Amino acid sequence: MVGSHPAEGDFARLRAEFELPESFSADVLAEAERVAMDPPEPAAGREDATGLPLVTIDPPGAKDLDQAMVIESRGEGYRLHYAIADVGAFVAPDGPLDREARRRGQTLYLPDGNVPLHPPVLSEGAASLLPGEVRCAVLWTIDIDSGGEPVATRVRRALVRSTEQFDYDGVQTAIEQGNPHPSIAALPALGRLRRELAVHRGALELQLPEQTVGGDAGDGWVLGMRPRHDVEAWNAEMSLLTGMVAARMMIDAEVGVLRTLPDADDDSVLWLRRSAQALGIDWPERISVAELLAGLDPALPESMALYTCSTRLLRGAGYTAFEGGLPPSTTHAGLGAPYAHVTAPIRRLVDRFATEVCLAVSADKPVPDWVRAALPELPVLMSASDTLAARVERGCIGQVEAWMLAERIGGTFEAVVLRAEEARAEILVEDPPVMAKCAGANLPEGERITVRLTAVDVEKRKVSFERA
Structure with missing residues (x-):
């Protein structure tokens, strides 16, 4: 894409x-x-x-x-x-x-x-x-x-x-x-x-596929999913x-000095189990999180949704020095x-x-x-640089997304709902490949929906969608 x-x-x-x-x-x-x-x-x-x-x-x-x-x-x-x-x-x-x-x-x-x-x-x-x-x-x-x-x-x-x-x-x-x-x-x-x-x-x-930016030899920046x-x-x-x-x-x-990440708490794993159930993904009790994720087909929208939900288990990474x-x-x-x-x-x-x-x-x-x-x-130096690197990467992708969509406000797109909250969801628009927030209550995780582009702010590098 x-x-x-x-x-x-x-x-x-x-x-x-x-x-x-x-x-x-x-x-x-x-x-x-x-x-x-x-x-x-x-x-x-x-x-x-x-x-x-x-x-x-x-x-x-x-x-x-x-x-x-x-x-x-x-x-x-x-x-x-x-x-x-x-x-x-x-x-x-x-x-x-x-x-x-x-x-x-x-x-x-x-x-x-x-x-x-x-x-x-x-x-x-x-x-x-x-x-x-x-x-x-x-x-x-x-x-x-x-x-x-x-x-x-x-x-x-x-x-x-x-x-x-x-x-x-x-x-x-x-x-x-x-x-x-x-x-x-x-x-x-x-x-x-x-x-x-x-x-x-x-x-x-x-x-999850990697969102990439490339191109511009005078022909424009290219956004893709690799x-x-x-x-x-x-x-x-x-x-x-x-x-x-x-x-x-x-x-x-x-x-x-080690790269460390704490174990996910029981509530997070329970929440992930509920997400899998809502997505229609069978998760037997004897199967670990790792085994479940390894057995999913990444081409399916419900798999992408559960991968996105699983990022909740990977919070708190850092560096630990000792002597x-x-x-x-x-x-x-x-x-x-x-x-x-x-x-x-x-x-x-x-x-x-x-x-x-x-x-x-x-x-x-x-x-x-x-x-x-x-x-x-x-640990302090690396945590600060990791934070900056993540912000820069997101800023570059967000800038290209805004450039690409600036003249398409009001248009409709097909998207996959990755993770839903009370009044909005995280979506993956399939063409062009854009990850963004979408307004709407009770959006169905792991399903394809049609969304409408409602606003683009090129200066702030933000795009907004709603369910069409």
């Missing part, structure tokens, strides 16, 4: 509203240029892993490549080699790059250009795992048994060379045609195995596996296991620090003082 609108310009007003930085300061750029040529963490002494036939899988055109992998079948199990860009090799503690990264927290993605965490000379150049280039990396090697569980892990600094850069569509097509690249030929089997384990752990997989490929889910499982192994290392050492003892809770309820961010250091601040903890623990060395000193502030 796609829709477009003639170009209205860029997102400068939105950037100004959220006070997004337009560039990097001179001292940050100078340090980035210098360390891109001569990293403070020398290549000498690193393990030479350039012989591994690593490949990357990212969205088309991506240049900030954090991850590269090789999956080997070993008897009845697997070995995952997961190379992560070693941003720590370039960023000196408390230098201009480090201080600016702490201010930004993460890369922000806008349709007309990104606001990167690090200067492009690093994020799209010297630190990125671009194909054919020898790069500094943190190399995770995880042995996995026939049941999909990790049984041994090594993590160390290495030199690597990615051999190919793939995108999701290309990998999905190759797998469906029976000719995947040898380095990821085992990805479907291992990915499916890890997905099965995730359901058994109680991980909640909400298979379903998630199997390859994306399997690829994500490799990252999640590494993050879970990292979390276990930090928990055992009683020092680190010299464990916090009251170490689990991410949405994943059904402890978890840590370590696989995207080019794009996310916390990964660099968590990685340094794992490197120290793996080498049986003390965690560096500069890492320990930063741990208490990381």
Whole structure:
């Protein structure tokens, strides 16, 4: 599902509203240029892993490549080699790059250009795992048994060379045609195995389509809904596996920073059961939330409605730092296991620090003082940047929705009711793909209805519907 609108310009007003930085300061750029040529963490002494036939899988055109992998079948199990860009090799503690990264927290993605965490000379150049280039990396090697569980892990600094850069569509097509690249030929089997384990752990997989904005080469911005490929889910499982192994290392050492989410309360689960019943979805008592969601057909409107309702169970995510003892809770309820961010250091601040903890623990060395000193502030910095990223993403989509619909006030559209409240509901308009609020009492969740566009406010990036 796609829709477009003639170009209205860029997102400068939105950037100004959220006070997004337009560039990097001179001292940050100078340090980035210098360390891109001569990293403070020398290549000498690193393990030479350039012989591994690593490949990357990212969205088309991506240049900030954090991850590269090789999956080997070993008897009845697997070995995952997961190379992560070693941003720590370039960023000196408390230098201009480090201080600016702490201010930004993460890369922000806008349709007309990104606001990167690090200067492009690093994020799209010297630190990125671009194909054919020898790069500094943190190399995770995880042995996995026939049941999909990790049984041994090594993590160390290495030199690597990615051999190919793939995108999701290309990998999905190759797998469906029976000719995947040898380095990821085992990805479907291992990915499916890890997905099965995730359901058994109680991980909640909400298979909602992703609302996207693209285009404008003078022809206008394009709004679409992109379903998630199997390859994306399997690829994500490799990252999640590494993050879970990292979390276990930090928990055992009683020092680190985790991504955490509290368990849903009983009232929320009971409310979800009532929602399923109202949608006509059979939910036997013996079936867990995770099993129910995994068994739904995402193409059905009632499934989309229940996925949307299930977001209520995923509230309260944050970051938990600890040292010299464990916090009251170490689990991410949405994943059904402890978890840590370590696989995207080019794009996310916390990964660099968590990685340094794992490197120290793996080498049986003390965690560096500069890492320990930063741990208490990381949850605050990351929570603030997560909030900003969510607001920016919603603002960009809302702006394009308003541009597209500005001249269609009074028109009618087909929509699916995702979640209903007393006097309004959250709906998904099918063409153009717009998620919005719709006025009306007792709107039927999980059913298709006809709605009328009643108002568009381009300045405030809001659109309003009512049931037709």
